[in-house]
Amino acid sequence: xxxxxxxxxxxxxxxxxxxxxxxxxxxxxxxxxxxxxxxxxxxxxxxxxxxxxxxxxxxxxxxx
Amino acid sequence: xxxxxxxxxxxxxxxxxxxxxxxxxxxxxxxxxxxxxxxxxxxxxxxxxxxxxxxxxxxxxxxx
Numbered sequence: 001x002x003x004x005x006x007x008x009x010x011x012x013x014x015x016x017x018x019x020x021x022x023x024x025x026x027x028x029x030x031x032x033x034x035x036x037x038x039x040x041x042x043x044x045x046x047x048x049x050x051x052x053x054x055x056x057x058x059x060x061x062x063x064x
Numbered sequence: 065x066x067x068x069x070x071x072x073x074x075x076x077x078x079x080x081x082x083x084x085x086x087x088x089x090x091x092x093x094x095x096x097x098x099x100x101x102x103x104x105x106x107x108x109x110x111x112x113x114x115x116x117x118x119x120x121x122x123x124x125x126x127x128x
Contacts, residue, residue, distance in 0.1 A: 002066035002118050025116040052089040054066050
């Protein structure tokens, strides 16, 4: 339904799929972002939220 | 549809409505976050994204 697909952009501007069906997004101390999918799959990445378009179900993060 | 309601939490932990029907969320330089609703209404706040639950259509920001 309203989950989003998270992508990560590397230093060269290359966009790669990070996690599908993302529900929870929580920036954490130390410049990390925690992502949890509706299936409970979790990823913690060193980076920051770059942009989000909820209507397009898109979350773009940038590598630290 | 998949827009979210954005709330802001102040230093005392009080949660207030910031903007409804949010589509675009973009952290900006200088510790700001830009929010744009599906109707084009825009708010830029000094603060950071605290947590998001896309399935619950909830975005919580914290004041700087």
